[in-house]
Amino acid sequence: MIYPIVVYGHPILRKVAVEINKEYPGLSQLISDMFDTMYYSEGLGLAAPQIGKSIRLFVIDGKPAAEDEPALAEFKRAFINAHITERSGDLVPMTEGCLSIPNLREEVLRESRVRINYYDENWEYHDEAFEGYKARIIQHEYDHLDGIMFTDKVNPLRKRLIKSKLTAISKGRFEAEYKTILPGQKIK
Numbered sequence: 001m002i003y004p005i006v007v008y009g010h011p012i013l014r015k016v017a018v019e020i021n022k023e024y025p026g027l028s029q030l031i032s033d034m035f036d037t038m039y040y041s042e043g044l045g046l047a048a049p050q051i052g053k054s055i056r057l058f059v060i061d062g063k064p065a066a067e068d069e070p071a072l073a074e075f076k077r078a079f080i081n082a083h084i085t086e087r088s089g090d091l092v093p094m095t096e097g098c099l100s101i102p103n104l105r106e107e108v109l110r111e112s113r114v115r116i117n118y119y120d121e122n123w124e125y126h127d128e129a130f131e132g133y134k135a136r137i138i139q140h141e142y143d144h145l146d147g148i149m150f151t152d153k154v155n156p157l158r159k160r161l162i163k164s165k166l167t168a169i170s171k172g173r174f175e176a177e178y179k180t181i182l183p184g185q186k187i188k
Contacts, residue, residue: 001029003037003051004179008101009170012049012187014147017056019081022123024055031078031121034059041178043099044072045137047144050100052187056081058141062134069133082118084142089113089131096140096150102176104165108153110139 006012020027030048034057038046044065047058058079062072089112097105114135117127130138140150151159151166168174172182181187 001033001036002040002179003033004181005037005041005099005176006050006052006181006187007169007172007174007183008149008151008166009183010181010185011183012052012054013100013144013149015049015054016147017047017049017054017145020055020057022119027080028121031057031059034078035061037178038099041099041176045141046099047141049144049147052181056145058082058144060137060141062137065133072133075134075137078121079116079138079141080119080121080123082116082138082142082145084114084116084139085127086115086129087111087113087139088115089135092136094136096136098140098150099178100144101149101151101166101169102174102180104151104162104169106151106154106158106162108150110136110153114138116142 045060048055062075066073091109092112095105096108113131115129
């Protein structure tokens with residue numbers, strides 16, 4: 001199933017997501033559907049709040065970016081109940097985008113290294129460190145679990161300059177190749 005993507009301004013994107021257990025109904029299918037939705041929407045990652053589910057789950061597949069970043073070729077994971085326990089390294093600027101904020105890309109500073117613990121789709125526990133682009137993608141998706149959008153991390157001047165674009169997006173004034181849910185619309 002391909003889910004519609006919840007768009008900037010919808011309150012679910014600002015909620016802190018809750019942990020789940022391995023008996024969460026339809027978890028395997030949900031993870032599969034999240035990967036399908038991410039591929040359909042041409043994303044590298046997708047967090048459950050972006051499809052209207054306020055749970056601590058996100059998926060990543062870096063393969064589409066492997067031409068520029070070869071280390072991403074085999075980087076495909078589901079992260080359940082993830083918690084970043086350490087952020088370190090240099091603050092590195094990079095332009096980011098988000099399926100929930102269509103057609104807007106801005107420079108964001110993020111730490112170059114993270115340590116994260118999580119369960120995978122087989123409910124196996126992991127405590128791992130990631131660097132570079134992997135760390136960036138993880139931090140971006142992880143932020144969604146805490147109700148944080150990448151635009152929250154943009155420098156104050158840029159934030160003022162993009163305010164009208166964000167308002168337009170929240171009112172549905174954008175084009176996207178995938179279905180969306182706007183603020184005020186019900187999540188099914």
